[in-house]
Amino acid sequence: MRFSSLHTHSIYCDGTDEIETICRVSFEKGLVSLGFSSHAPLSLCRNTATEIPDTPWHMKAEKLPAYLAEIGEARKRWAGKLDIYSGLEADYIEGFASPAELxxxxxxxxxxxxxxxxxxxxGGAYFAVDGPPEGTERGFREGFGGDGEAFTGKYWDTVEAMIGEGGFDILGHVDILKKNNGEGRFFDPEDARYLRRAGEIAESALKAGIVVEVNTGGINRGRIPETYPSVKILRFFREAGVPALITSDAHRAEDLDGHYYIALQVLREAGYREHVLFQGRRNGKALWKHEALSG
Ligand SMILES: [Zn+2]
Ligand SMILES: [Zn+2]
Incomplete structure:
Protein backbone atom coordinates (compact mmCIF):
# COMPACT_ATOMS: atom_id res chain seq x y z
CA MET A 1 0.00 0.00 0.00
CA ARG A 2 1.09 3.54 -0.67
CA PHE A 3 0.87 6.18 2.03
CA SER A 4 1.15 9.93 2.29
CA SER A 5 1.45 12.44 5.11
CA LEU A 6 -0.49 15.64 4.55
CA HIS A 7 -1.06 16.81 8.10
CA THR A 8 2.37 17.85 9.33
CA HIS A 9 3.79 20.61 11.51
CA SER A 10 7.32 22.03 11.24
CA ILE A 11 9.49 24.67 12.88
CA TYR A 12 7.31 27.23 11.08
CA CYS A 13 4.64 26.63 13.74
CA ASP A 14 4.77 24.25 16.73
CA GLY A 15 6.63 21.33 15.12
CA THR A 16 10.22 20.42 15.95
CA ASP A 17 11.75 19.71 12.53
CA GLU A 18 12.88 21.66 9.50
CA ILE A 19 11.26 21.32 6.08
CA GLU A 20 14.21 19.44 4.59
CA THR A 21 14.38 16.96 7.49
CA ILE A 22 10.68 16.24 7.09
CA CYS A 23 11.20 15.62 3.35
CA ARG A 24 14.14 13.28 3.95
CA VAL A 25 12.38 11.27 6.67
CA SER A 26 9.22 10.99 4.51
CA PHE A 27 11.34 9.61 1.68
CA GLU A 28 13.13 7.18 4.02
CA LYS A 29 9.77 6.00 5.33
CA GLY A 30 8.65 5.27 1.76
CA LEU A 31 5.81 7.79 1.68
CA VAL A 32 4.72 8.75 -1.84
CA SER A 33 3.67 12.27 -0.97
CA LEU A 34 4.13 14.85 1.71
CA GLY A 35 2.19 18.01 2.48
CA PHE A 36 3.07 20.78 4.89
CA SER A 37 0.19 22.07 7.00
CA SER A 38 1.47 24.49 9.61
CA HIS A 39 -1.12 26.20 11.76
CA ALA A 40 -2.11 29.13 9.54
CA PRO A 41 -1.36 32.61 10.87
CA LEU A 42 -4.56 33.65 12.66
CA SER A 43 -4.40 37.11 11.11
CA LEU A 44 -4.83 35.48 7.67
CA CYS A 45 -7.91 33.53 8.78
CA ARG A 46 -9.44 36.52 10.56
CA ASN A 47 -12.86 37.55 9.24
CA THR A 48 -13.66 40.29 11.74
CA ALA A 49 -12.27 43.73 12.55
CA THR A 50 -11.40 42.47 16.03
CA GLU A 51 -7.75 41.57 16.52
CA ILE A 52 -7.06 37.96 17.49
CA PRO A 53 -4.20 37.46 19.93
CA ASP A 54 -1.25 35.46 18.64
CA THR A 55 -0.48 32.07 20.12
CA PRO A 56 2.81 30.18 20.39
CA TRP A 57 1.53 27.39 18.11
CA HIS A 58 0.33 29.41 15.10
CA MET A 59 2.73 30.52 12.38
CA LYS A 60 3.67 34.18 12.49
CA ALA A 61 2.30 35.90 9.36
CA GLU A 62 5.72 37.32 8.48
CA LYS A 63 7.09 33.78 8.14
CA LEU A 64 4.62 32.77 5.43
CA PRO A 65 6.68 33.89 2.38
CA ALA A 66 9.71 31.90 3.60
CA TYR A 67 7.50 28.88 4.34
CA LEU A 68 6.07 28.85 0.83
CA ALA A 69 9.45 29.50 -0.77
CA GLU A 70 11.09 26.69 1.17
CA ILE A 71 8.33 24.24 0.23
CA GLY A 72 8.69 25.31 -3.42
CA GLU A 73 12.43 24.66 -3.34
CA ALA A 74 11.95 21.29 -1.65
CA ARG A 75 9.41 20.34 -4.30
CA LYS A 76 12.03 20.88 -7.01
CA ARG A 77 14.80 19.13 -5.07
CA TRP A 78 12.68 16.03 -4.43
CA ALA A 79 10.95 15.88 -7.81
CA GLY A 80 10.63 12.30 -9.04
CA LYS A 81 11.20 10.88 -5.52
CA LEU A 82 8.54 12.47 -3.36
CA ASP A 83 5.53 14.61 -4.30
CA ILE A 84 5.50 17.69 -2.09
CA TYR A 85 2.52 19.96 -1.52
CA SER A 86 1.88 23.28 0.20
CA GLY A 87 -0.93 23.48 2.70
CA LEU A 88 -2.02 25.06 5.94
CA GLU A 89 -4.25 24.00 8.81
CA ALA A 90 -6.77 26.80 9.22
CA ASP A 91 -8.79 27.52 12.34
CA TYR A 92 -12.48 28.10 12.33
CA ILE A 93 -13.37 30.34 15.27
CA GLU A 94 -17.01 31.34 15.10
CA GLY A 95 -17.21 35.05 14.37
CA PHE A 96 -13.43 35.48 14.30
CA ALA A 97 -11.62 33.26 11.80
CA SER A 98 -12.30 30.77 9.03
CA PRO A 99 -10.61 28.57 6.42
CA ALA A 100 -12.80 30.33 3.82
CA GLU A 101 -11.07 33.60 4.63
CA LEU A 102 -7.64 31.99 4.33
CA GLY A 123 -21.36 36.02 25.49
CA GLY A 124 -18.04 34.47 26.50
CA ALA A 125 -14.48 34.30 25.30
CA TYR A 126 -13.45 31.48 22.98
CA PHE A 127 -11.38 28.66 24.40
CA ALA A 128 -9.53 25.63 23.05
CA VAL A 129 -11.18 22.22 23.40
CA ASP A 130 -7.83 20.48 22.85
CA GLY A 131 -5.40 22.72 24.74
CA PRO A 132 -4.23 22.28 28.34
CA PRO A 133 -7.07 20.48 30.19
CA GLU A 134 -7.42 23.29 32.77
CA GLY A 135 -8.39 25.72 30.00
CA THR A 136 -11.02 23.37 28.59
CA GLU A 137 -12.33 22.73 32.11
CA ARG A 138 -12.67 26.46 32.75
CA GLY A 139 -14.42 27.07 29.43
CA PHE A 140 -16.72 24.13 30.09
CA ARG A 141 -17.71 25.45 33.54
CA GLU A 142 -17.86 29.17 32.79
CA GLY A 143 -19.11 29.03 29.21
CA PHE A 144 -21.52 26.11 29.41
CA GLY A 145 -22.30 25.82 33.13
CA GLY A 146 -20.82 22.33 33.07
CA ASP A 147 -23.55 21.11 30.69
CA GLY A 148 -22.02 18.39 28.50
CA GLU A 149 -24.83 18.48 25.97
CA ALA A 150 -24.52 22.24 25.50
CA PHE A 151 -20.74 21.85 25.16
CA THR A 152 -20.86 19.10 22.53
CA GLY A 153 -23.82 20.74 20.76
CA LYS A 154 -21.82 23.95 20.38
CA TYR A 155 -18.82 22.00 19.11
CA TRP A 156 -20.81 20.20 16.42
CA ASP A 157 -22.61 23.40 15.43
CA THR A 158 -19.20 25.01 14.99
CA VAL A 159 -17.93 22.16 12.79
CA GLU A 160 -21.11 22.36 10.75
CA ALA A 161 -20.77 26.13 10.32
CA MET A 162 -17.17 25.70 9.18
CA ILE A 163 -18.23 23.15 6.56
CA GLY A 164 -21.01 25.49 5.46
CA GLU A 165 -18.57 28.34 4.86
CA GLY A 166 -16.19 26.05 2.97
CA GLY A 167 -12.79 27.03 1.62
CA PHE A 168 -11.01 23.87 2.74
CA ASP A 169 -10.38 20.35 1.44
CA ILE A 170 -9.78 18.14 4.48
CA LEU A 171 -11.93 18.00 7.60
CA GLY A 172 -9.42 18.02 10.49
CA HIS A 173 -9.62 15.69 13.53
CA VAL A 174 -13.39 15.82 13.57
CA ASP A 175 -14.02 14.63 17.16
CA ILE A 176 -11.04 16.32 18.82
CA LEU A 177 -13.22 17.59 21.64
CA LYS A 178 -12.75 14.13 23.21
CA LYS A 179 -9.03 14.84 23.73
CA ASN A 180 -9.48 16.19 27.25
CA ASN A 181 -12.60 14.16 28.02
CA GLY A 182 -10.78 11.25 29.67
CA GLU A 183 -13.31 8.85 31.15
CA GLY A 184 -16.25 11.14 30.41
CA ARG A 185 -15.16 14.25 32.29
CA PHE A 186 -17.27 16.53 30.06
CA PHE A 187 -19.61 14.32 28.03
CA ASP A 188 -20.60 10.78 27.11
CA PRO A 189 -19.22 9.87 23.66
CA GLU A 190 -21.84 7.09 23.41
CA ASP A 191 -24.72 9.52 23.87
CA ALA A 192 -27.28 9.13 21.09
CA ARG A 193 -27.66 12.83 20.38
CA TYR A 194 -23.89 13.33 20.25
CA LEU A 195 -23.57 10.52 17.71
CA ARG A 196 -26.57 11.69 15.70
CA ARG A 197 -25.01 15.12 15.28
CA ALA A 198 -21.80 13.45 14.09
CA GLY A 199 -23.87 11.62 11.48
CA GLU A 200 -25.34 14.91 10.30
CA ILE A 201 -21.85 16.37 10.03
CA ALA A 202 -20.88 13.45 7.78
CA GLU A 203 -23.78 14.27 5.46
CA SER A 204 -22.71 17.91 5.33
CA ALA A 205 -19.13 16.85 4.55
CA LEU A 206 -20.37 14.77 1.63
CA LYS A 207 -22.33 17.69 0.19
CA ALA A 208 -19.28 19.95 0.57
CA GLY A 209 -17.11 17.50 -1.38
CA ILE A 210 -14.40 17.34 1.29
CA VAL A 211 -12.51 14.34 2.67
CA VAL A 212 -12.33 13.31 6.31
CA GLU A 213 -8.98 12.57 7.89
CA VAL A 214 -8.29 9.57 10.11
CA ASN A 215 -5.76 11.28 12.32
CA THR A 216 -3.33 9.39 14.58
CA GLY A 217 -1.92 12.56 16.18
CA GLY A 218 -3.46 11.97 19.61
CA ILE A 219 -1.93 8.48 19.73
CA ASN A 220 1.44 9.72 18.48
CA ARG A 221 1.56 12.31 21.24
CA GLY A 222 0.40 9.84 23.88
CA ARG A 223 -2.67 11.92 24.63
CA ILE A 224 -5.46 9.52 23.72
CA PRO A 225 -5.50 5.83 22.72
CA GLU A 226 -7.59 6.23 19.57
CA THR A 227 -7.79 8.05 16.26
CA TYR A 228 -9.78 11.17 15.45
CA PRO A 229 -12.48 10.27 14.69
CA SER A 230 -13.47 7.11 16.56
CA VAL A 231 -14.58 4.03 14.60
CA LYS A 232 -18.18 4.79 15.53
CA ILE A 233 -18.05 8.30 14.11
CA LEU A 234 -15.99 7.29 11.09
CA ARG A 235 -18.70 4.78 10.22
CA PHE A 236 -21.12 7.67 9.60
CA PHE A 237 -18.66 9.12 7.11
CA ARG A 238 -18.35 5.77 5.36
CA GLU A 239 -22.13 5.40 5.22
CA ALA A 240 -22.43 8.90 3.79
CA GLY A 241 -19.75 8.12 1.19
CA VAL A 242 -17.10 10.61 2.33
CA PRO A 243 -13.55 9.60 1.24
CA ALA A 244 -11.04 9.08 4.05
CA LEU A 245 -7.42 10.23 4.27
CA ILE A 246 -4.87 8.77 6.70
CA THR A 247 -2.84 11.45 8.53
CA SER A 248 -0.54 11.61 11.53
CA ASP A 249 -0.71 15.29 12.56
CA ALA A 250 3.04 14.89 13.00
CA HIS A 251 4.82 17.49 15.09
CA ARG A 252 8.08 15.47 14.84
CA ALA A 253 9.49 13.89 11.68
CA GLU A 254 9.62 10.45 13.31
CA ASP A 255 5.81 10.54 13.63
CA LEU A 256 5.11 11.17 9.93
CA ASP A 257 3.51 7.74 9.56
CA GLY A 258 3.04 7.14 13.28
CA HIS A 259 0.45 4.48 14.11
CA TYR A 260 -0.82 4.31 10.53
CA TYR A 261 -1.48 0.62 11.14
CA ILE A 262 -4.08 1.65 13.74
CA ALA A 263 -5.67 4.07 11.24
CA LEU A 264 -5.90 1.16 8.80
CA GLN A 265 -7.64 -1.02 11.38
CA VAL A 266 -10.05 1.81 12.17
CA LEU A 267 -10.83 2.33 8.48
CA ARG A 268 -11.52 -1.35 8.01
CA GLU A 269 -13.67 -1.55 11.14
CA ALA A 270 -15.67 1.41 9.87
CA GLY A 271 -16.26 -0.48 6.62
CA TYR A 272 -13.93 1.45 4.32
CA ARG A 273 -12.27 -0.50 1.52
CA GLU A 274 -10.31 2.46 0.15
CA HIS A 275 -8.35 5.45 1.29
CA VAL A 276 -7.32 8.46 -0.76
CA LEU A 277 -4.01 9.97 -1.87
CA PHE A 278 -3.72 13.63 -2.82
CA GLN A 279 -3.03 14.39 -6.47
CA GLY A 280 -2.73 18.15 -6.35
CA ARG A 281 -5.17 20.89 -7.23
CA ARG A 282 -6.80 21.67 -10.53
CA ASN A 283 -9.35 24.36 -11.38
CA GLY A 284 -9.70 25.22 -7.72
CA LYS A 285 -10.46 21.66 -6.64
CA ALA A 286 -8.40 19.09 -4.74
CA LEU A 287 -7.89 15.87 -6.71
CA TRP A 288 -7.90 12.55 -4.87
CA LYS A 289 -6.89 9.09 -6.01
CA HIS A 290 -8.79 6.23 -4.40
CA GLU A 291 -6.66 3.21 -3.51
CA ALA A 292 -7.65 -0.16 -2.07
CA LEU A 293 -6.79 -0.81 1.58
CA SER A 294 -5.77 -4.39 0.93
CA GLY A 295 -2.32 -5.59 -0.05
ZN1 LIG B 1 -5.36 20.64 14.66
ZN1 LIG C 1 -2.45 19.72 13.19
Whole structure:
Protein backbone atom coordinates (compact mmCIF):
# COMPACT_ATOMS: atom_id res chain seq x y z
CA MET A 1 0.00 0.00 0.00
CA ARG A 2 1.09 3.54 -0.67
CA PHE A 3 0.87 6.18 2.03
CA SER A 4 1.15 9.93 2.29
CA SER A 5 1.45 12.44 5.11
CA LEU A 6 -0.49 15.64 4.55
CA HIS A 7 -1.06 16.81 8.10
CA THR A 8 2.37 17.85 9.33
CA HIS A 9 3.79 20.61 11.51
CA SER A 10 7.32 22.03 11.24
CA ILE A 11 9.49 24.67 12.88
CA TYR A 12 7.31 27.23 11.08
CA CYS A 13 4.64 26.63 13.74
CA ASP A 14 4.77 24.25 16.73
CA GLY A 15 6.63 21.33 15.12
CA THR A 16 10.22 20.42 15.95
CA ASP A 17 11.75 19.71 12.53
CA GLU A 18 12.88 21.66 9.50
CA ILE A 19 11.26 21.32 6.08
CA GLU A 20 14.21 19.44 4.59
CA THR A 21 14.38 16.96 7.49
CA ILE A 22 10.68 16.24 7.09
CA CYS A 23 11.20 15.62 3.35
CA ARG A 24 14.14 13.28 3.95
CA VAL A 25 12.38 11.27 6.67
CA SER A 26 9.22 10.99 4.51
CA PHE A 27 11.34 9.61 1.68
CA GLU A 28 13.13 7.18 4.02
CA LYS A 29 9.77 6.00 5.33
CA GLY A 30 8.65 5.27 1.76
CA LEU A 31 5.81 7.79 1.68
CA VAL A 32 4.72 8.75 -1.84
CA SER A 33 3.67 12.27 -0.97
CA LEU A 34 4.13 14.85 1.71
CA GLY A 35 2.19 18.01 2.48
CA PHE A 36 3.07 20.78 4.89
CA SER A 37 0.19 22.07 7.00
CA SER A 38 1.47 24.49 9.61
CA HIS A 39 -1.12 26.20 11.76
CA ALA A 40 -2.11 29.13 9.54
CA PRO A 41 -1.36 32.61 10.87
CA LEU A 42 -4.56 33.65 12.66
CA SER A 43 -4.40 37.11 11.11
CA LEU A 44 -4.83 35.48 7.67
CA CYS A 45 -7.91 33.53 8.78
CA ARG A 46 -9.44 36.52 10.56
CA ASN A 47 -12.86 37.55 9.24
CA THR A 48 -13.66 40.29 11.74
CA ALA A 49 -12.27 43.73 12.55
CA THR A 50 -11.40 42.47 16.03
CA GLU A 51 -7.75 41.57 16.52
CA ILE A 52 -7.06 37.96 17.49
CA PRO A 53 -4.20 37.46 19.93
CA ASP A 54 -1.25 35.46 18.64
CA THR A 55 -0.48 32.07 20.12
CA PRO A 56 2.81 30.18 20.39
CA TRP A 57 1.53 27.39 18.11
CA HIS A 58 0.33 29.41 15.10
CA MET A 59 2.73 30.52 12.38
CA LYS A 60 3.67 34.18 12.49
CA ALA A 61 2.30 35.90 9.36
CA GLU A 62 5.72 37.32 8.48
CA LYS A 63 7.09 33.78 8.14
CA LEU A 64 4.62 32.77 5.43
CA PRO A 65 6.68 33.89 2.38
CA ALA A 66 9.71 31.90 3.60
CA TYR A 67 7.50 28.88 4.34
CA LEU A 68 6.07 28.85 0.83
CA ALA A 69 9.45 29.50 -0.77
CA GLU A 70 11.09 26.69 1.17
CA ILE A 71 8.33 24.24 0.23
CA GLY A 72 8.69 25.31 -3.42
CA GLU A 73 12.43 24.66 -3.34
CA ALA A 74 11.95 21.29 -1.65
CA ARG A 75 9.41 20.34 -4.30
CA LYS A 76 12.03 20.88 -7.01
CA ARG A 77 14.80 19.13 -5.07
CA TRP A 78 12.68 16.03 -4.43
CA ALA A 79 10.95 15.88 -7.81
CA GLY A 80 10.63 12.30 -9.04
CA LYS A 81 11.20 10.88 -5.52
CA LEU A 82 8.54 12.47 -3.36
CA ASP A 83 5.53 14.61 -4.30
CA ILE A 84 5.50 17.69 -2.09
CA TYR A 85 2.52 19.96 -1.52
CA SER A 86 1.88 23.28 0.20
CA GLY A 87 -0.93 23.48 2.70
CA LEU A 88 -2.02 25.06 5.94
CA GLU A 89 -4.25 24.00 8.81
CA ALA A 90 -6.77 26.80 9.22
CA ASP A 91 -8.79 27.52 12.34
CA TYR A 92 -12.48 28.10 12.33
CA ILE A 93 -13.37 30.34 15.27
CA GLU A 94 -17.01 31.34 15.10
CA GLY A 95 -17.21 35.05 14.37
CA PHE A 96 -13.43 35.48 14.30
CA ALA A 97 -11.62 33.26 11.80
CA SER A 98 -12.30 30.77 9.03
CA PRO A 99 -10.61 28.57 6.42
CA ALA A 100 -12.80 30.33 3.82
CA GLU A 101 -11.07 33.60 4.63
CA LEU A 102 -7.64 31.99 4.33
CA UNK A 103 -8.59 30.48 0.97
CA UNK A 104 -9.62 33.91 -0.33
CA UNK A 105 -6.25 35.31 0.70
CA UNK A 106 -4.15 32.35 -0.51
CA UNK A 107 -5.87 30.80 -3.54
CA UNK A 108 -2.59 29.22 -4.68
CA UNK A 109 -2.20 26.82 -1.74
CA UNK A 110 -2.48 23.17 -2.78
CA UNK A 111 -4.83 22.34 0.08
CA UNK A 112 -6.26 23.57 3.37
CA UNK A 113 -7.20 21.50 6.41
CA UNK A 114 -10.21 23.00 8.21
CA UNK A 115 -10.05 22.48 11.97
CA UNK A 116 -12.09 23.49 14.97
CA UNK A 117 -9.82 23.89 17.99
CA UNK A 118 -11.85 26.65 19.65
CA UNK A 119 -15.47 27.13 20.56
CA UNK A 120 -17.21 30.35 21.53
CA UNK A 121 -19.77 30.22 24.35
CA UNK A 122 -22.54 32.80 23.93
CA GLY A 123 -21.36 36.02 25.49
CA GLY A 124 -18.04 34.47 26.50
CA ALA A 125 -14.48 34.30 25.30
CA TYR A 126 -13.45 31.48 22.98
CA PHE A 127 -11.38 28.66 24.40
CA ALA A 128 -9.53 25.63 23.05
CA VAL A 129 -11.18 22.22 23.40
CA ASP A 130 -7.83 20.48 22.85
CA GLY A 131 -5.40 22.72 24.74
CA PRO A 132 -4.23 22.28 28.34
CA PRO A 133 -7.07 20.48 30.19
CA GLU A 134 -7.42 23.29 32.77
CA GLY A 135 -8.39 25.72 30.00
CA THR A 136 -11.02 23.37 28.59
CA GLU A 137 -12.33 22.73 32.11
CA ARG A 138 -12.67 26.46 32.75
CA GLY A 139 -14.42 27.07 29.43
CA PHE A 140 -16.72 24.13 30.09
CA ARG A 141 -17.71 25.45 33.54
CA GLU A 142 -17.86 29.17 32.79
CA GLY A 143 -19.11 29.03 29.21
CA PHE A 144 -21.52 26.11 29.41
CA GLY A 145 -22.30 25.82 33.13
CA GLY A 146 -20.82 22.33 33.07
CA ASP A 147 -23.55 21.11 30.69
CA GLY A 148 -22.02 18.39 28.50
CA GLU A 149 -24.83 18.48 25.97
CA ALA A 150 -24.52 22.24 25.50
CA PHE A 151 -20.74 21.85 25.16
CA THR A 152 -20.86 19.10 22.53
CA GLY A 153 -23.82 20.74 20.76
CA LYS A 154 -21.82 23.95 20.38
CA TYR A 155 -18.82 22.00 19.11
CA TRP A 156 -20.81 20.20 16.42
CA ASP A 157 -22.61 23.40 15.43
CA THR A 158 -19.20 25.01 14.99
CA VAL A 159 -17.93 22.16 12.79
CA GLU A 160 -21.11 22.36 10.75
CA ALA A 161 -20.77 26.13 10.32
CA MET A 162 -17.17 25.70 9.18
CA ILE A 163 -18.23 23.15 6.56
CA GLY A 164 -21.01 25.49 5.46
CA GLU A 165 -18.57 28.34 4.86
CA GLY A 166 -16.19 26.05 2.97
CA GLY A 167 -12.79 27.03 1.62
CA PHE A 168 -11.01 23.87 2.74
CA ASP A 169 -10.38 20.35 1.44
CA ILE A 170 -9.78 18.14 4.48
CA LEU A 171 -11.93 18.00 7.60
CA GLY A 172 -9.42 18.02 10.49
CA HIS A 173 -9.62 15.69 13.53
CA VAL A 174 -13.39 15.82 13.57
CA ASP A 175 -14.02 14.63 17.16
CA ILE A 176 -11.04 16.32 18.82
CA LEU A 177 -13.22 17.59 21.64
CA LYS A 178 -12.75 14.13 23.21
CA LYS A 179 -9.03 14.84 23.73
CA ASN A 180 -9.48 16.19 27.25
CA ASN A 181 -12.60 14.16 28.02
CA GLY A 182 -10.78 11.25 29.67
CA GLU A 183 -13.31 8.85 31.15
CA GLY A 184 -16.25 11.14 30.41
CA ARG A 185 -15.16 14.25 32.29
CA PHE A 186 -17.27 16.53 30.06
CA PHE A 187 -19.61 14.32 28.03
CA ASP A 188 -20.60 10.78 27.11
CA PRO A 189 -19.22 9.87 23.66
CA GLU A 190 -21.84 7.09 23.41
CA ASP A 191 -24.72 9.52 23.87
CA ALA A 192 -27.28 9.13 21.09
CA ARG A 193 -27.66 12.83 20.38
CA TYR A 194 -23.89 13.33 20.25
CA LEU A 195 -23.57 10.52 17.71
CA ARG A 196 -26.57 11.69 15.70
CA ARG A 197 -25.01 15.12 15.28
CA ALA A 198 -21.80 13.45 14.09
CA GLY A 199 -23.87 11.62 11.48
CA GLU A 200 -25.34 14.91 10.30
CA ILE A 201 -21.85 16.37 10.03
CA ALA A 202 -20.88 13.45 7.78
CA GLU A 203 -23.78 14.27 5.46
CA SER A 204 -22.71 17.91 5.33
CA ALA A 205 -19.13 16.85 4.55
CA LEU A 206 -20.37 14.77 1.63
CA LYS A 207 -22.33 17.69 0.19
CA ALA A 208 -19.28 19.95 0.57
CA GLY A 209 -17.11 17.50 -1.38
CA ILE A 210 -14.40 17.34 1.29
CA VAL A 211 -12.51 14.34 2.67
CA VAL A 212 -12.33 13.31 6.31
CA GLU A 213 -8.98 12.57 7.89
CA VAL A 214 -8.29 9.57 10.11
CA ASN A 215 -5.76 11.28 12.32
CA THR A 216 -3.33 9.39 14.58
CA GLY A 217 -1.92 12.56 16.18
CA GLY A 218 -3.46 11.97 19.61
CA ILE A 219 -1.93 8.48 19.73
CA ASN A 220 1.44 9.72 18.48
CA ARG A 221 1.56 12.31 21.24
CA GLY A 222 0.40 9.84 23.88
CA ARG A 223 -2.67 11.92 24.63
CA ILE A 224 -5.46 9.52 23.72
CA PRO A 225 -5.50 5.83 22.72
CA GLU A 226 -7.59 6.23 19.57
CA THR A 227 -7.79 8.05 16.26
CA TYR A 228 -9.78 11.17 15.45
CA PRO A 229 -12.48 10.27 14.69
CA SER A 230 -13.47 7.11 16.56
CA VAL A 231 -14.58 4.03 14.60
CA LYS A 232 -18.18 4.79 15.53
CA ILE A 233 -18.05 8.30 14.11
CA LEU A 234 -15.99 7.29 11.09
CA ARG A 235 -18.70 4.78 10.22
CA PHE A 236 -21.12 7.67 9.60
CA PHE A 237 -18.66 9.12 7.11
CA ARG A 238 -18.35 5.77 5.36
CA GLU A 239 -22.13 5.40 5.22
CA ALA A 240 -22.43 8.90 3.79
CA GLY A 241 -19.75 8.12 1.19
CA VAL A 242 -17.10 10.61 2.33
CA PRO A 243 -13.55 9.60 1.24
CA ALA A 244 -11.04 9.08 4.05
CA LEU A 245 -7.42 10.23 4.27
CA ILE A 246 -4.87 8.77 6.70
CA THR A 247 -2.84 11.45 8.53
CA SER A 248 -0.54 11.61 11.53
CA ASP A 249 -0.71 15.29 12.56
CA ALA A 250 3.04 14.89 13.00
CA HIS A 251 4.82 17.49 15.09
CA ARG A 252 8.08 15.47 14.84
CA ALA A 253 9.49 13.89 11.68
CA GLU A 254 9.62 10.45 13.31
CA ASP A 255 5.81 10.54 13.63
CA LEU A 256 5.11 11.17 9.93
CA ASP A 257 3.51 7.74 9.56
CA GLY A 258 3.04 7.14 13.28
CA HIS A 259 0.45 4.48 14.11
CA TYR A 260 -0.82 4.31 10.53
CA TYR A 261 -1.48 0.62 11.14
CA ILE A 262 -4.08 1.65 13.74
CA ALA A 263 -5.67 4.07 11.24
CA LEU A 264 -5.90 1.16 8.80
CA GLN A 265 -7.64 -1.02 11.38
CA VAL A 266 -10.05 1.81 12.17
CA LEU A 267 -10.83 2.33 8.48
CA ARG A 268 -11.52 -1.35 8.01
CA GLU A 269 -13.67 -1.55 11.14
CA ALA A 270 -15.67 1.41 9.87
CA GLY A 271 -16.26 -0.48 6.62
CA TYR A 272 -13.93 1.45 4.32
CA ARG A 273 -12.27 -0.50 1.52
CA GLU A 274 -10.31 2.46 0.15
CA HIS A 275 -8.35 5.45 1.29
CA VAL A 276 -7.32 8.46 -0.76
CA LEU A 277 -4.01 9.97 -1.87
CA PHE A 278 -3.72 13.63 -2.82
CA GLN A 279 -3.03 14.39 -6.47
CA GLY A 280 -2.73 18.15 -6.35
CA ARG A 281 -5.17 20.89 -7.23
CA ARG A 282 -6.80 21.67 -10.53
CA ASN A 283 -9.35 24.36 -11.38
CA GLY A 284 -9.70 25.22 -7.72
CA LYS A 285 -10.46 21.66 -6.64
CA ALA A 286 -8.40 19.09 -4.74
CA LEU A 287 -7.89 15.87 -6.71
CA TRP A 288 -7.90 12.55 -4.87
CA LYS A 289 -6.89 9.09 -6.01
CA HIS A 290 -8.79 6.23 -4.40
CA GLU A 291 -6.66 3.21 -3.51
CA ALA A 292 -7.65 -0.16 -2.07
CA LEU A 293 -6.79 -0.81 1.58
CA SER A 294 -5.77 -4.39 0.93
CA GLY A 295 -2.32 -5.59 -0.05
ZN1 LIG B 1 -5.36 20.64 14.66
ZN1 LIG C 1 -2.45 19.72 13.19
Missing amino acids: RRRLPGLDYIIGSVHYIVPS
